[in-house]
Amino acid sequence: MDDFEIISNSRALSASLPIVRMSEPVFDGKDLDEGVYLGNTKIYGMPFLLNTGKLVNPHIAAVGMSGSGKTFLLKSLISSYVIDLGYNAIALDWSGEYADLFRSLGGKVWKVGRGSGIGLVGMYCRNPVRLCAEMEWILTDLYGLDGADVREVKDVIGMPRRGPISLDGIIDGLRSFGSGGVNTAAKLGAAERGCILPGGSGFRLNRVFDGACTVDLSGIASGSERVAAGKLLVNAISDAMHSRSISDRTDTLLVLDEAWKLCDHRALNELLRESRKYGISVVLATQQAMDMNAEALSNIGCCFVFKLNRMDGGSAEFSERIGSNIEAAGNLGRGSCIVSMARRDSEARDNFILARVI
Ligand SMILES: Nc1ncnc2c1ncn2[C@@H]1O[C@H](COP(=O)(O)OP(=O)(O)OP(=O)(O)O)[C@@H](O)[C@H]1O
Ligand SMILES: [Mg+2]
Numbered sequence: 001m002d003d004f005e006i007i008s009n010s011r012a013l014s015a016s017l018p019i020v021r022m023s024e025p026v027f028d029g030k031d032l033d034e035g036v037y038l039g040n041t042k043i044y045g046m047p048f049l050l051n052t053g054k055l056v057n058p059h060i061a062a063v064g065m066s067g068s069g070k071t072f073l074l075k076s077l078i079s080s081y082v083i084d085l086g087y088n089a090i091a092l093d094w095s096g097e098y099a100d101l102f103r104s105l106g107g108k109v110w111k112v113g114r115g116s117g118i119g120l121v122g123m124y125c126r127n128p129v130r131l132c133a134e135m136e137w138i139l140t141d142l143y144g145l146d147g148a149d150v151r152e153v154k155d156v157i158g159m160p161r162r163g164p165i166s167l168d169g170i171i172d173g174l175r176s177f178g179s180g181g182v183n184t185a186a187k188l189g190a191a192e193r194g195c196i197l198p199g200g201s202g203f204r205l206n207r208v209f210d211g212a213c214t215v216d217l218s219g220i221a222s223g224s225e226r227v228a229a230g231k232l233l234v235n236a237i238s239d240a241m242h243s244r245s246i247s248d249r250t251d252t253l254l255v256l257d258e259a260w261k262l263c264d265h266r267a268l269n270e271l272l273r274e275s276r277k278y279g280i281s282v283v284l285a286t287q288q289a290m291d292m293n294a295e296a297l298s299n300i301g302c303c304f305v306f307k308l309n310r311m312d313g314g315s316a317e318f319s320e321r322i323g324s325n326i327e328a329a330g331n332l333g334r335g336s337c338i339v340s341m342a343r344r345d346s347e348a349r350d351n352f353i354l355a356r357v358i
Pocket of ligand 1: 064065066067068069070071072073287334335336356357358
């Protein structure tokens with residue numbers, strides 16, 4: 001007993017207490033069928049299989065500094081879920097990192113950029129209200145058209161017509177408005193050379209939940225257009241999600257790497273709030289703990305915390321929310337992470353270190 005007290009008073013031991021206190025999940029044979037293997041726990045070397053069915057919410061976040069291993073984890077999740085559990089997977093790819101993986105999985109790769117756009121008009125041609133809403137911010141924020149121009153575009157979209165609306169149809173309609181319309185048509189013609197309005201990439205809204213597919217945005221030269229395309233795609237995926245039937249069974253991963261680009265986008269929080277009901281697990285990766293706002297965090301069932309920058313201003317708050325000791329994350333090596341899971345059947349979170357993601 002004396003010895004124990006001496007040890008427990010040691011500074012070295014108390015410094016490592018947060019790790020000692022962490023609970024490693026007990027291996028459960030059921031996870032072999034329902035989970036995916038991601039590596040072994042650090043202390044007891046137990047295999048860890050992530051089973052999203054056991055989580056309060058199937059959404060997953062990976063946080064860590066550049067090079068810490070987030071994308072590696074996301075790729076591992078995608079291949080395991082698609083191959084082992086037959087999931088659908090859709091990924092937004094900002095820098096062309098996922099194309100090879102999706103090709104090797106026999107999935108679709110939609111490449112946007114250099115003359116092939118996401119086809120905003122075609123995407124929403126049967127939903128003029130949605131098309132007007134999306135056009136409004138794209139034309140003003142991205143392509144610099146003014147309020148009067150945008151009103152004219154909306155007027156054309158609202159005009160009765162026989163067939164579905166097209167970009168050429170909008171430009172023709174504008175020209176029929178006289179000189180002001182011709183002017184707006186010229187501006188829209190210039191915007192058409194971007195990567196948002198015209199089609200060409202093969203992106204199909206009705207096929208995003210059909211097998212494995214990734215939208216590769218790396219060919220879009222302009223950073224702001226790339227982010228706008230990403231936001232539009234998140235909106236589109238959210239729309240497509242609402243046409244799915246409600247399901248208790250998760251069968252789809254929606255992977256959003258570098259999610260800090262989307263953090264101010266309302267549709268992201270909506271997806272985190274609603275997609276569980278539609279069988280979708282959202283998988284996010286971001287570099288800084290402070291990128292994750294309280295609402296987003298509250299909907300994450302499993303958080304993988306990789307090495308964090310000690311200057312990460314969100315750390316203390318983040319640590320409190322996920323109930324894990326973020327100090328420990330400063331010492332992690334590449335590919336190693338703290339796993340913090342909120343399980344349905346337990347009030348306490350599971351917090352443990354995964355030695356290396358496989
Ligand atoms: N668990 C791992 N096992 C082996 N190699 C790994 C592991 N995790 C990461 N790596 C390697 O480390 C490098 C950086 O990893 P990764 O691309 O996943 O970093 P990241 O966290 O996504 O960084 P960024 O924020 O800059 O995108 C890659 O070459 C990757 O292959
Ligand atoms: Mg990455």
